[in-house]
Amino acid sequence: MYRTHNCGELRKSDINSKVKLSGWVQRIRNKGFLIWIDLRDRYGITQLFINSENVSDDVIKTTKLLGREFVISIDGKVIEREAYNNKIATGEIEISVDSIEILNKSEIPPFTIEDESDGGDELRMKYRYLDLRRNPIKNNLIFRNDLSFEIRKYLKDNGFIDIETPYLIKSTPEGARDFVVPSRINLGEFYALPQSPQTFKQLLMISGFDKYFQIVKCFRDEDLRADRQPEFTQIDCEMSFVNQDDVISTFEGLIKYLFKNCLNINLKDFKKISYGEAIEKYGTDKPDTRFEMDFFNLSEKAKGTGFKIFDESEAIYGFNVKSGAELSRKEIDSYVDWVKRPQIGALGLIWIKHNMDGSIKSSIDKFFDADQLKNLTNSSPGDISFIISGNKKKTLTQLGALRIEVAERFGLRNNKEFEAIWVTDFPLFEWDEESKSYHSMHHPFTSPVDGVINKDPSKTFANAYDLVINGNEIGGGSIRIHNKELQQKVFSILGFSEKEADDQFGFLLNAFKYGAPPHGGIAFGLDRLVAVMNNDETIRDYIAFPKNNSGRDVMIDSPSKIDNQQLDDLNIKLN
């Protein structure tokens, strides 16, 4: 036996008990003949106390060998501390050590195992197993574990069945790029790893499992942006005999349940906002709604006054910032510079300060008088208005990014506050200028509203919904098509020939012939949900063994070359 207790559980009530503990040496303080050791495990830290005058030579000899991160096991007696440490749960006691055994040595770790480590990103990724010893990362994974369990509990209590779908499936050229897996038994053929279990969960609905869920890994071979992973985890759900409101109410329930049970936070009812309104008001389909700064649209109002920049712009949008009139010229300039950065790409930023005394100062006061400017922005004394003009889509996106930046700088993105909304009524199709073809905004299985496609496909709305929390897209779903003819029509609008549709999705089209029920569902990004619930915007520290931005696991050094024999067995050659 290695321990009677863990390092986080002994209390004053245990005083005088004989105990055995095992763990890692966090710190050693050696004051001559008195030695204190902080012993650490997953559950906490317990202080060990060694009085050289009262212990055997063996204990002293062993103690002298110890270093940081050694694994030891000790026997001893629980005693009261002289001075309590109320920063840790075991702070009222310590262990008077009788015997000590080194279970394993440790070299000096390449960075400190403390809440704030001195290790750089690459180093900590390479020694991820040591980074995981640090409390912040450890606690992230424990939180994730708790959250996953609560997700399962809520869904089970609501009648959902957890069903595993296959990982070795079929490649479809549609959408993002698949990871493929060469088959050795079926030479020249490939499996693909699922980007999501979408078609399988639809087949399960056709099978009659009217409530399905799965917490499942998904894979996308995309060029990795800062916060994407080639493999990620989805909470994947589907229901039959439901409409949009049924799905939304079930999963609003889930999210509220999770915030209540994991964070003790009561979320307000989620507002619904249409895609069109979100773009028009916030310049994004995943707005952070914890603060105002809704856009105003000057595209009509501000034109025809002879101010060339406005007159020649397709669109003119702006928003007011409370207390913004206090910004210094330097601060204002830094916003102007910020929107001009290539990542944002605005040509400029117009600002109008509405001072407390009612006076106006603006970057365009040569072209408009004070009343005109007040009238345009409808601002109150103390506000500053920011305005961007140009191509409509770009203008809205740029202004949306600025809105978030302003909120950051003004401290409006309150860490303690969570606001969840549903975004609905997305377009079903997006026109892609480059390929001159329609793409699905969600995926090709999304039902149009009322099951009908407009003569002009671009004017068709999707029966789809996204969940957004604090400006992060956490999940998305839709009512699906369950009718073969409608599904074929969508494939044809997307440019599939009948043969292509059949080759790739024949099994689904076929399944629709045998009594497919109306159904719909949703999928949440678990990595993202965990991060957002912890007020974090990067998912990497909520994943035990993440990959870096080149899709590499630098710890195990993967991907890597494989044997020629393996290539031969698979009948493939490197170019």
Add this chain to the structure above:
Amino acid sequence: MYRTHNCGELRKSDINSKVKLSGWVQRIRNKGFLIWIDLRDRYGITQLFINSENVSDDVIKTTKLLGREFVISIDGKVIEREAYNNKIATGEIEISVDSIEILNKSEIPPFTIEDESDGGDELRMKYRYLDLRRNPIKNNLIFRNDLSFEIRKYLKDNGFIDIETPYLIKSTPEGARDFVVPSRINLGEFYALPQSPQTFKQLLMISGFDKYFQIVKCFRDEDLRADRQPEFTQIDCEMSFVNQDDVISTFEGLIKYLFKNCLNINLKDFKKISYGEAIEKYGTDKPDTRFEMDFFNLSEKAKGTGFKIFDESEAIYGFNVKSGAELSRKEIDSYVDWVKRPQIGALGLIWIKHNMDGSIKSSIDKFFDADQLKNLTNSSPGDISFIISGNKKKTLTQLGALRIEVAERFGLRNNKEFEAIWVTDFPLFEWDEESKSYHSMHHPFTSPVDGVINKDPSKTFANAYDLVINGNEIGGGSIRIHNKELQQKVFSILGFSEKEADDQFGFLLNAFKYGAPPHGGIAFGLDRLVAVMNNDETIRDYIAFPKNNSGRDVMIDSPSKIDNQQLDDLNIKLN
């Protein structure tokens, strides 16, 4: 809204309620102007009743269009049945239909959706989504869902943390063949899909997560035997600061908990039997111990009597079958034929009948007299003894197979009875004649007993344990090596050069340098566990979308060819 109730929940107490149901048409009985429809969903069947004289023409018209597996939605009133059907939970009521809507049509399904289907294996695999509608398969998946939840609950209650490990890892030529995944971002390099998260869970122990579990897909690119799948699900567990008894008691607790909570069966304490004893007594390391028929060893005793077959055999083993003396000559011959089949490969089977009157009849009574034979077998009146001789390993295996066959035919493999045992003390290494090298019997991370390797590696025992239920291997595990030098020594016995060991497992060897705790664990085959708990020996019907014996998913037709563009992007060519 599609329904107020499901098809399994209405009772007499609901009589006179107005309800709305949706589901599939299971059966239609048309008795002139009275029509009954069985409406089915996941939860059960509810009978619909249509009296043509009381409903609108619309209802009659729609009803005439219906066929098997149509999806419909109906409104109506709950009424009492004239004659109760006590085979179904809703058998006391039926719904008097007011209106009916066809939600989706169905072609005539390719096989009947009944408990006993008329569809062949291939057909049911191709239309798996229809096969899943059948009660037996549906109930298997629901059982699996329940079991998974209880597994998680037990492990959570015991302090285990569910941590996801990566699916895109590194290929290692050791052991079974990996599925590999070409990387597009790192051209010429490959990920591998995990055969198990073995090294990752060990790293998690080094990270200090002293209790880890995961229900996780694993992958093996092996030539598929009848009941293997290229992807399968493991309950993967690991603990730190434990010895063998700690692991065994934790997971014996899990298995008992599952049998109690999912089947209401109280398992007896699991016996422990060594690998050596299992082979010697049952001819297999996964014995079915629900019945006796332990082997006796005549290798010494029966030699030197001049009977050439015995004298020239390395080994002679047999077992007694209670009531076996009643077997007819024809029945005995069928056992003789059975062991001679190429799958078993015995050269013959010696039998000795010990009749109730004390007389002896035997296939070798020309060579031995009655007393000699009684003395050899130590049988009782009424027994038959079966004996096989030859090469020791083959003899034991053949006799072990015969023991199971006899038990089958004598009805000793009692469906209602479950007996779980631990098999321990496996050899650490197996000598492979073909490659003239040692292999790990479990895997190279298994610790030898007491952490010491015998000078003769083949005489080293592993600190490993398998869980066997009713003759099926359900799980296996071991205490792991946590010391770098010992791990290197094992790699070297297995024929790894230092460089090879470092290339493949350098990250683990490295991790051992920074305070690796003693640790051990176990992994269970979930597919197999579910099947065995349902008295089934094939796992396929406990998996939603299994692959066939060529690793193909015949429903989605995968694996399949991929685009040349995809191959080019990956920089690979088909030979």
